[in-house]
Amino acid sequence: MEKDKLVKLIEEIKKKKNAVILAHYYQVAEIQDIADFVGDSLQLSQRAAETDADIIVFAGVHFMAETAKILSPSKVVLLPDLEAGCSLASSAPEKEFSDFVKQHPDHKVVTYINCSAAVKTWSDVIVTSSNAVKIVESFPKYQKLIFAPDKNLGAYINGLTGRNMLLWDGACEVHETIRTESILQLKLQNPDAKLIAHPECKQPVLILADFIGSTAAMLDFTAKDSSQKFIVATETGIIHQMQKLSPEKEFIVVPSDETCSCNDCPYMKLNTLEKLYLCLLNQTPEITLSDEIIEKARKPILRMLELSVR
Ligand code: 13P
Ligand code: SF4
Numbered sequence: 001m002e003k004d005k006l007v008k009l010i011e012e013i014k015k016k017k018n019a020v021i022l023a024h025y026y027q028v029a030e031i032q033d034i035a036d037f038v039g040d041s042l043q044l045s046q047r048a049a050e051t052d053a054d055i056i057v058f059a060g061v062h063f064m065a066e067t068a069k070i071l072s073p074s075k076v077v078l079l080p081d082l083e084a085g086c087s088l089a090s091s092a093p094e095k096e097f098s099d100f101v102k103q104h105p106d107h108k109v110v111t112y113i114n115c116s117a118a119v120k121t122w123s124d125v126i127v128t129s130s131n132a133v134k135i136v137e138s139f140p141k142y143q144k145l146i147f148a149p150d151k152n153l154g155a156y157i158n159g160l161t162g163r164n165m166l167l168w169d170g171a172c173e174v175h176e177t178i179r180t181e182s183i184l185q186l187k188l189q190n191p192d193a194k195l196i197a198h199p200e201c202k203q204p205v206l207i208l209a210d211f212i213g214s215t216a217a218m219l220d221f222t223a224k225d226s227s228q229k230f231i232v233a234t235e236t237g238i239i240h241q242m243q244k245l246s247p248e249k250e251f252i253v254v255p256s257d258e259t260c261s262c263n264d265c266p267y268m269k270l271n272t273l274e275k276l277y278l279c280l281l282n283q284t285p286e287i288t289l290s291d292e293i294i295e296k297a298r299k300p301i302l303r304m305l306e307l308s309v310r
Contacts (some may be wrong), residue, residue: 006273007034013280019055019275022047024064025215026237026268031059031276036243040216041113041307042128048072049305051133057280058287063089066117069287070297076275080275082285084267086114088200091170092149100146100168107144110136111300115149117289119299126304128197130156130214134308136165139240155205156199167255174265175200178233182255183208186231193252195227195261201233202272209233222246235265 001009011034014021022044023035032038037047041064046058048068055076060067063086065079092115101109101122111123112132120126127135136157139145147154148168152175158165178201182244187195187208196218197209211221215238222230223240229250232239239251253263279285289297 001274001277003030003273006240006277009189010034010273010277010280013277014057016056017280018053019057019280020047020051020053020136021057021059022068023059024217024237024268025062025241026235027059027267028237028269028273029240030273031271032237032240034273034276035059035225040128040130040214042214042242043216045071045301046305046308048077051075054160055280055283057276059271059276061071061086061089061118061265062287063114065287065295066289067113067120067301068125069289070117070120070294071300073289073291073294077281077287078279079287080272080279080281080287081270084270086267087120088112088114088149088170088172089116092116092119092168096123097148097168100148104144104146104166107146108139109146109148110139110165111148112150113301113304115295117297119148120300121155121293123300123305125307126300128214129153129302130217131304131308132199133160135304136161136163138307150200150207152202153199156212172200174235174263175233176202178202178205178263179252180204180208183233184255185251190229190231190252192227192251193231194225194227195231195233198235203232218242219245222249222251235263235268237265237268245296268303 021035053107057078061084065278102263110123145165148166149170151167194210196211223245
C-alpha cells in the first residue's frame with residue numbers, strides 16, 4: 001500500500017479506537033512522523049503511565065511495550081512486531097539473573113530499563129540512560145549495588161559517581177560496534193564537529209566525546225549548542241529529530257564498520273508503517289503479562305518515576 005494511504009488509514013483507525021502511538025527516537029522517520037509522541041525510554045514510560053487512550057501502540061521494542069503494559073495494565077498495549085527484542089534484554093535471562101541476585105543478598109539491584117519484565121521483578125529500582133546517575137546517587141555511598149544488564153553504562157556511571165557497582169556482562173549490539181578508528185577518521189575530516197555519544201557506547205568512544213547523554217539529552221544538546229556540525233555515536237533514527245530541530249546543522253553518523261554507513265538497531269527497525277497499521281486494525285500482537293509480574297515489576301518502575309521528578 002502507498003505511504004500516504006497508510007498514513008491516512010492509521011490516522012482514521014487511531015481516532016476511531018481512541019489509540020495513541022508512542023515511538024522511540026530509533027524508529028524509522030515515517031513512524032516518528034505519525035506518532036503522537038516521540039521520546040527516549042524515560043519520556044515514553046512517563047507518557048505510557050499517564051495516557052487516557054484505550055490502546056497504546058508502542059513503536060519501539062518489546063521491553064518498552066512491556067513497561068507500558070506494567071504502567072497501564074488496563075490498556076491494550078500493541079507492538080507492531082513481537083520479534084522486536086533487544087540484545088541487552090536478551091543478555092539477562094531471568095533464571096541466571098535471579099541466581100546472581102540471590103548470590104549477593106547484601107546488594108541492592110539497579111536495573112536498566114532495557115530488560116524483561118521478569119528481570120524487573122528482581123530489581124529494587126529501574127533506571128534509564130537519562131536518570132541513571134541521579135538514581136544511583138540516591139543510594140548511600142556504603143550501599144553495595146548490582147548494575148545490570150549494560151556493562152558500558154554501568155562502567156560509565158561507576159566512573160562518574162566513584163562507585164564500584166557489580167556489573168552484569170551485557171551490552172547493546174548496536175553501540176558496541178561503534179569504533180574509535182571510525183570516529184578518529186571523521187574527526188580528522190571534520191575538525192569543527194563535536195562528538196556526541198550515548199552511554200551504551202564503549203569507554204574508548206566515551207573518552208573522545210564532547211557530550212554524553214540519552215537520546216533526548218543528545219537531541220537537546222544539538223539544538224542548544226553553538227556548533228554547526230555533530231558526529232553522532234548512536235543509532236541512526238535520532239538524526240531525523242536532530243535535523244528537524246536544527247535544519248541548518250550537519251549530522252554525521254559514525255559508521256559501525258567499513259562495509260556499513262549506518263548504525264541501525266535491527267530490532268527497532270523491524271517495525272514498519274504497514275505493520276503498525278495492521279496491528280492497530282487487528283489489535284494484535286498484544287502484550288500480555290500475568291498480574292503477579294505486573295505487580296512485582298511495577299514497584300521498581302514506579303520508584304524510578306518518583307526519583308526522576310525529585
Ligand atoms: P534512551 O532512549 O534512554 O536514550 O536509550 C536508548 C536505547 O538504546 C533504547 O533501546
Ligand atoms: Fe537494545 Fe541497543 Fe537496540 Fe536499544 S539500540 S533496543 S539497547 S539493541
